[in-house]
Amino acid sequence: MRFKVLALCAAISTLFSTAAQAQISDNTVRIGVLTDLSGMYSDLSGPGSVIATQMAIDDFIASEKPKFKVQMVTADHQNKADIASNKAREWFERDGVDIASELVTTSVGLAVQKIAKEKNKIALNTGTASTRVTNEDCNDVTIHWTYDTYALASGTARAMVKQGGKSWFFITADYAFGHSLEQDSSDIVKANGGTVLGTVRHPFPGSDFSSYLLRAQSSGAQVIGLANAGGDMINTIKQAAEFGISQKQSLAGLLVFISDVHSLGLAQTQNMFLTEGFYWDLNAETRAWSKRFFENHKRMPTMIHAGQYSAITHYLKAVKAVNSDDTQKVMAQMRKTPVNDFFAKNGQIREDGRMVHDMYLLQVKKPSESKAPWDYYHVRATIPGAEAFQPLSKSRCPLVKKS
Amino acid sequence: MNTQSLLSQLLLGLINGSFYAILSLGLAVIFGLLNIINFAHGALYMVGAFCALLAMQWFGIGYWGALVLAPLVVGAIGVLIERLILRHLHQLDHLYGLLVTLGLALMAEGFFRWAFGISGASYPIPEALQGGVDIGIMFLPLYRAWVVVASLAACFATWYVIERTPLGARLRAATERPQLTQALGINVPVMVTATYAVGVALAAYAGVLAAPIMQVNPVMGSNLIIVVFAVVVIGGMGSILGSIVTGVGLGLLEGLTKLVYPEASSIVIFVIMVLVLLVRPAGLFGKIA
Numbered sequence: 001m002r003f004k005v006l007a008l009c010a011a012i013s014t015l016f017s018t019a020a021q022a023q024i025s026d027n028t029v030r031i032g033v034l035t036d037l038s039g040m041y042s043d044l045s046g047p048g049s050v051i052a053t054q055m056a057i058d059d060f061i062a063s064e065k066p067k068f069k070v071q072m073v074t075a076d077h078q079n080k081a082d083i084a085s086n087k088a089r090e091w092f093e094r095d096g097v098d099i100a101s102e103l104v105t106t107s108v109g110l111a112v113q114k115i116a117k118e119k120n121k122i123a124l125n126t127g128t129a130s131t132r133v134t135n136e137d138c139n140d141v142t143i144h145w146t147y148d149t150y151a152l153a154s155g156t157a158r159a160m161v162k163q164g165g166k167s168w169f170f171i172t173a174d175y176a177f178g179h180s181l182e183q184d185s186s187d188i189v190k191a192n193g194g195t196v197l198g199t200v201r202h203p204f205p206g207s208d209f210s211s212y213l214l215r216a217q218s219s220g221a222q223v224i225g226l227a228n229a230g231g232d233m234i235n236t237i238k239q240a241a242e243f244g245i246s247q248k249q250s251l252a253g254l255l256v257f258i259s260d261v262h263s264l265g266l267a268q269t270q271n272m273f274l275t276e277g278f279y280w281d282l283n284a285e286t287r288a289w290s291k292r293f294f295e296n297h298k299r300m301p302t303m304i305h306a307g308q309y310s311a312i313t314h315y316l317k318a319v320k321a322v323n324s325d326d327t328q329k330v331m332a333q334m335r336k337t338p339v340n341d342f343f344a345k346n347g348q349i350r351e352d353g354r355m356v357h358d359m360y361l362l363q364v365k366k367p368s369e370s371k372a373p374w375d376y377y378h379v380r381a382t383i384p385g386a387e388a389f390q391p392l393s394k395s396r397c398p399l400v401k402k403s
Numbered sequence: 404m405n406t407q408s409l410l411s412q413l414l415l416g417l418i419n420g421s422f423y424a425i426l427s428l429g430l431a432v433i434f435g436l437l438n439i440i441n442f443a444h445g446a447l448y449m450v451g452a453f454c455a456l457l458a459m460q461w462f463g464i465g466y467w468g469a470l471v472l473a474p475l476v477v478g479a480i481g482v483l484i485e486r487l488i489l490r491h492l493h494q495l496d497h498l499y500g501l502l503v504t505l506g507l508a509l510m511a512e513g514f515f516r517w518a519f520g521i522s523g524a525s526y527p528i529p530e531a532l533q534g535g536v537d538i539g540i541m542f543l544p545l546y547r548a549w550v551v552v553a554s555l556a557a558c559f560a561t562w563y564v565i566e567r568t569p570l571g572a573r574l575r576a577a578t579e580r581p582q583l584t585q586a587l588g589i590n591v592p593v594m595v596t597a598t599y600a601v602g603v604a605l606a607a608y609a610g611v612l613a614a615p616i617m618q619v620n621p622v623m624g625s626n627l628i629i630v631v632f633a634v635v636v637i638g639g640m641g642s643i644l645g646s647i648v649t650g651v652g653l654g655l656l657e658g659l660t661k662l663v664y665p666e667a668s669s670i671v672i673f674v675i676m677v678l679v680l681l682v683r684p685a686g687l688f689g690k691i692a
């Protein structure tokens with residue numbers, strides 16, 4: 001399949017080489033996927049994002065028949081900002097790469113978007129959680145696509161408070177990401193009339209959370225908010241079930257991916273509320289795309305995988321429309337065009353770089369309700385983009401004009 | 404802070420301490436006889452947990468079977484590692500053994516990450532030990548109580564064999580004077596291999612014990628091994644009793660820290676390590692060389 005596509009590209013590019021416009025440098029658009037290919041986040045991003053990018057490129061070439069070539073380069077940033085920065089610099093300066101995309105891990109995302117600004121290239125961030133990407137650190141060459149801590153917190157925390165979970169206790173990973181997730185969530189809890197009874201911060205990464213769980217238990221809070229991620233969050237949930245906490249108090253996973261639920265199993269996650277930007281089983285369109293993804297990856301896509309496909313497709317269409325890979329022209333075209341695909345309906349890229357789209361409030365099914373592998377969620381509500389993401393009026397981004 | 408939360412945190416500390424004890428015991432035994440700092444210990448603990456998981460998924464073998472099977476499988480892997488690799492490092496500096504075993508650990512982790520992904524999978528608590536009892540100060544899951552019993556029993560059994568049986572006497576003789584012991588007709592190379600196998604089998608046993616309470620994933624060993632090394636250093640490299648007592652004691656101390664100032668709980672053991680190294684460089688129970 002890939003060979004055919006490559007052959008097709010080659011044939012097309014030869015045919016049209018004389019007609020090719022000089023606006024696209026070496027008549028090739030180069031897409032960099034900078035992700036965690038082997039570490040902590042490699043299940044929820046990593047190799048799946050590479051596959052999603054390749055799918056986006058193949059589909060774009062098949063349907064749009066562009067006159068330019070599209071290449072993908074990938075690198076493993078190992079969740080280290082310095083490695084990511086070096087790679088991005090090398091790509092932009094030496095290899096003629098036009099965009100750095102995915103960028104899972106907050107520190108990586110923030111570092112790369114600074115370099116993109118410096119080199120006047122695009123940072124297409126589909127992986128990072130922190131709202132800093134579009135607030136303090138925002139710039140005009142960065143787009144934050146899939147989700148952020150504000151959207152996750154507002155979806156899950158608001159829904160739980162509305163359902164009567166008024167008192168909260170947070171178990172927080174003791175680093176920047178955990179603190180910001182805890183902050184965003186407790187603001188929303190308080191704004192909706194709830195109270196925060198306490199919080200405990202654990203070293204990152206940890207393996208035994210029973211001690212923090214006991215404190216959460218003795219606080220008597222109705223809801224235990226988990227402001228941690230990956231392996232830490234997984235072990236917290238597992239041990240909460242062991243200590244019989246999940247039966248009496250509700251757990252709110254504030255950053256949970258479908259890959260986490262898959263590895264924990266439904267028995268331990270059932271009834272938990274969570275917010276995601278995508279679920280494979282939303283409608284016929286998402287099912288069709290996810291089925292194709294599954295054939296390539298043997299796992300269902302996370303929201304980062306789906307967001308990556310959507311973002312790359314949107315970018316390539318913009319390049320074709322303006323027939324240029326010039327950063328500002330492409331950014332303007334991307335901003336102007338609403339995002340309409342299986343991932344987002346009428347998605348809009350705001351001036352702070354936030355791509356605003358609907359989010360989904362989900363609840364994990366009971367084992368008895370799950371009919372097939374990966375049938376994990378009830379969709380409890382669709383949260384309209386305007387409500388899900390931080391309003392521009394609260395933005396701390398200098399690019400946002402305050403009236 | 405009330406007595407109830409103090410006692411419950413101490414109990415949790417005891418549970419973690421028994422993991423430290425059994426892992427550091429294996430390290431101490433191996434160091435004592437082979438003079439090898441076995442950095443692959445954490446990886447073999449992880450392999451033990453995966454053995455339990457795969458035995459269940461592929462062959463339907465339950466927890467109790469895995470508790471026997473995983474140490475045997477990992478022990479066999481240990482025999483191969485010792486015969487094929489470590490044997491050639493005996494005469495060299497500690498550093499070589501450390502580097503080789505670290506390399507083995509990274510390879511094992513890389514393999515499991517490639518084969519099973521980073522998030523790993525969840526291993527259920529065996530049916531007989533599900534649920535728990537309210538012991539007044541806290542809700543104690545039966546499984547955690549079992550972990551303490553099972554690991555302390557294994558520690559005691561190991562200590563007893565080494566310190567109180569003729570086999571143990573030969574082992575200790577081989578540790579102190581290998582040439583002389585060999586001259587008396589005792590097959591030292593076989594004892595060395597067997598010791599390494601038993602040491603890593605203990606790690607696998609701990610891995611199976613941990614599987615139902617921690618997510619089975621490729622990095623579960625590397626998260627723990629650094630702490631365990633600190634425990635061994637504090638107890639005194641090669642001291643059997645020292646590693647057990649220090650393991651449990653530091654578990655308790657860590658539990659207390661989690662109560663008072665949780666942010667520091669991951670470094671408290673290392674602070675103690677620095678203090679011990681300053682005052683008693685051979686460790687609390689080590690012999691001054």
